[in-house]
Amino acid sequence: MRIRSLGVRRAAFLAGPLVMAGLLAGCGSGDDTANASRTESATAASATDTAAPSDGTSSAPSGVPTDAVSNSLTPSAPRSPSGGTRCHTSELRASVGRNNPGAGQENFPVVLTNESTRTCTLYGYPGTAFVDASGKQLGPDPKRSSTEPETVRLAPGQSAWAGLSFANPEVSGAGTATPAALVVTPPDEEDPLKVTWKSGEVPVSGNESSVRLIPFSPGTGA
Numbered sequence: 001m002r003i004r005s006l007g008v009r010r011a012a013f014l015a016g017p018l019v020m021a022g023l024l025a026g027c028g029s030g031d032d033t034a035n036a037s038r039t040e041s042a043t044a045a046s047a048t049d050t051a052a053p054s055d056g057t058s059s060a061p062s063g064v065p066t067d068a069v070s071n072s073l074t075p076s077a078p079r080s081p082s083g084g085t086r087c088h089t090s091e092l093r094a095s096v097g098r099n100n101p102g103a104g105q106e107n108f109p110v111v112l113t114n115e116s117t118r119t120c121t122l123y124g125y126p127g128t129a130f131v132d133a134s135g136k137q138l139g140p141d142p143k144r145s146s147t148e149p150e151t152v153r154l155a156p157g158q159s160a161w162a163g164l165s166f167a168n169p170e171v172s173g174a175g176t177a178t179p180a181a182l183v184v185t186p187p188d189e190e191d192p193l194k195v196t197w198k199s200g201e202v203p204v205s206g207n208e209s210s211v212r213l214i215p216f217s218p219g220t221g222a
Helices: 010-014 031-036 040-051
Strands: 092-096 105-114 120-123 127-131 151-154 159-167 175-177 181-185 193-196 202-205 211-213
Touching (some): 092 193, 127 211, 151 159
Antiparallel strands (some): 175 202, 181 193
16 A cells, blocks of 8 residues: 655644644534623523533543553544444454655554444544553553544445654654554544554654554545
């Protein structure tokens, strides 16, 4: 599979740590502001509406660790707005595409493919962790970009990819280890998938050991 150049494929996963701004948070509507501008005769009703429970349309982070290996095994991106249509772990196959290195960065597409017979959706980031042969996590939890997620619809057989990148340890001087696998958890799911890691050493300690993620986009990242 051919990977596009660093500058083309999502700006090579946003090209480094300066664009990383932590997790995204869901945004509410602006109805309360509009209510404030209504006439005095509607003020009491507006205040009552403002105090009413949310209609549930805004996103809420999950962010609760469910696996002893790592917090990163459970994605903490905003929950999918597609509700029950989301893809479940049992319906997906995980793989890691070919590296697209550049500017001192190693860039890999983490791919989820729909192997079910229905159309389902992915929204946000995968949970990821490098692990050794015993399942112990290697290195810190990944950092998620500030890129706004999109809902990706996957018909049977279709794929979506999320970018995983880190500084080349030979350039950064970070401490390294060679993982046995990359553990991947689909958004809003608790059960992980495991992909054999065949791409050598990864940074696990030091100031330049961060692994960074961008959210899912349609396709395989090729």
